[in-house]
Amino acid sequence: MRTAWIISIGTELTLGQTVDTNAAWLAQRLSARGIRAVRHLTVADELADILGVLDAAASHADLVLITGGLGPTEDDLTRQALADAAGTPLEPHAESLDRIREYFHARGRSMHEGNFAQALLPIGAEALPNTCGTAPGIYLRLRETPVFALPGVPSEMKAMFDMEVAPRLPTAAGVVLQRQLRCIGEGEAAIGAKIRDLMARGRNPEIGTTARLGIVGVRINATADDSATATRLADEAETELRARLGPLVFGRDDETLAGAIGRMLIEESGMLTVAESCTAGLLGKLLTDEPGASRWFAGGVICYSDTLKSGLLGVPVELIARHGAVSAEVAAALAEGARTRLSTTHALSITGVAGPTGGSAEKPVGTIFVGLSTAAATSVERLQLGADGTRDAIRERSATAAMNLLRLELMRTRATTG
């Protein structure tokens, strides 16, 4: 099994002004090719620090991937660091310069001085064309270890990895097959208790859990010499895990609650609308994160104001006055209003106190009502998302809970009619 170190360069990263998403993306891509990312390092835009980390990486890892520090400004030092580490000067690379000129020309924009520096390359290194930005990547060897430097902008980095780095990677001597079962409905320890024996250390596949915003991921990492064996091991583990976890599992890998809902709605020719108060569109956004949602999602109303709750969805003004906009009664009326007025088979509603202010003794911050209306019935669930939630977390967990309410209802319907 080959190992990789991933280096992210940028003072905005070490100081925490930007969250690094590149390292995780690259690690996933490497795993798929049987290369295990064993360490991520983040260093500031300081030549000495970058050189130190490059040296350690080249001596410990079989492969080094770098992102960041290839931009057009003075604080972009990756080119210089690679030249210093390789003991060669930088020189202009004609082809890269032409590409950068073309990039600006095609967009009718003028080239800046810093963009010329982006075409510099350590002598002996290979330039990796950038199809969606200005900075070319760099490929060279340090102490025989292959080192690839990619831009920090995620879209540029991803395209360059897939087109330029992946084809140059050594054929792997082994495979790590990664899978993840995604669960909702119980906490991490409760789920861990159901599968403790499978999680024992040293087993293959390795099984581990992680939790985020009410969703527990159960990871399966199967290691083998070839991909057929890894697949068989992962399949066996997945079957056993699904048997133990039952309806807690809503999807695998990138499958989302929205995906699970969409599949079931399409099967029964259902159509969904939403009425969102405190989430203000987040549920609609999550439902449509994947393309193709128009087959089962029509849209809905962002009823942030009470005027829109009454005006567009017919919630009686007196009902809001009597129970408050955050109430089971209003959640039910919103869902019914969305389903009947927007003519769909299913409708979800969310109303609540996302905070940080606006709570009361009876309905503190984190009090959320999610409603579901179908032709057969309307149901409402009260959530208390409590003290540990930021506004963001409360809104995301509310949207997740609404989707799970619908998922369980659709599963019940299938079980009854199936």
Next chain:
Amino acid sequence: MRTAWIISIGTELTLGQTVDTNAAWLAQRLSARGIRAVRHLTVADELADILGVLDAAASHADLVLITGGLGPTEDDLTRQALADAAGTPLEPHAESLDRIREYFHARGRSMHEGNFAQALLPIGAEALPNTCGTAPGIYLRLRETPVFALPGVPSEMKAMFDMEVAPRLPTAAGVVLQRQLRCIGEGEAAIGAKIRDLMARGRNPEIGTTARLGIVGVRINATADDSATATRLADEAETELRARLGPLVFGRDDETLAGAIGRMLIEESGMLTVAESCTAGLLGKLLTDEPGASRWFAGGVICYSDTLKSGLLGVPVELIARHGAVSAEVAAALAEGARTRLSTTHALSITGVAGPTGGSAEKPVGTIFVGLSTAAATSVERLQLGADGTRDAIRERSATAAMNLLRLELMRTRATTG
């Protein structure tokens, strides 16, 4: 200036199955206290790896912060690693065990075997109470260097840092004041060209840029012995930057486009609604990320289907048939429909091809129309977000562009009436 290393522990992190947001958050908190995070390290759930990194961190940094590996399952090894590094065994900590029992009791849930292990502590270490979860944190010294281990769950980690770690940190011998001006309307190199002299290396404050989804951040890091001097240096730099960048700057630090819009709408007693097709609620979600938006945002319509475009917003069916749902004409009609039917002073609309499929030669993926309607006029802007955009990026840039259209309009109105 004191330095810190931040260690994130978890195989789900090294393999890229989870993106680490903790390190960035901690780095920001440290900067505010004059401690500079100079390196982030991410290691897998492997005892030897964790021990190696702990040793390097304790010998190079003045302070070490660890997140992760304190969970209830077999793959959580931070407690064991700290005990091994300190050369002491683990023993049960009675107070932590009581707290964990209470946590489950308060929630009416039963305690699992793994939760008992969470109350183990290296002899001589201090337990840090967890106010929103089960795992206590750990504080000890390795080679005299203070080491704090916190849970990996962000909400638990943040509360514990603020309540337990911050008060124990040494008083800093210096201050790094961080600021960021957030810009929209030109690329990173164009903005860099306007401020190149200020970005020269070795200057204080350090000025650097980063770009993401059409927004360019200009960072100001002012270093000084005391916070008054750092503030003065940052103020001077900010004044100069604002003079050069003008209306490209829409906010500072955490200020958002929504915040800038909200302030101006409140001043002119305006009220906003939205009509979202391809973004399906994302614009509404972004507008309400900060509390208090109900003063200037009423809600709107997620008109994912053409039926809702016509039914709720009055867009003529023939107009959609003639020009297509993705057209300047429909964007204008959506914005006008939202403003007049939902009775607000301003309305924004978005319709486009977010991809990855659904494009045509005339309107490829990334073709977006954003509309703005006011009592005075309706305007539409066509965006071509092109080949470098994923569905996510295209939707976010569309929402950003819509907000900037309104921001510039509100600024024009002020300039005219002011």
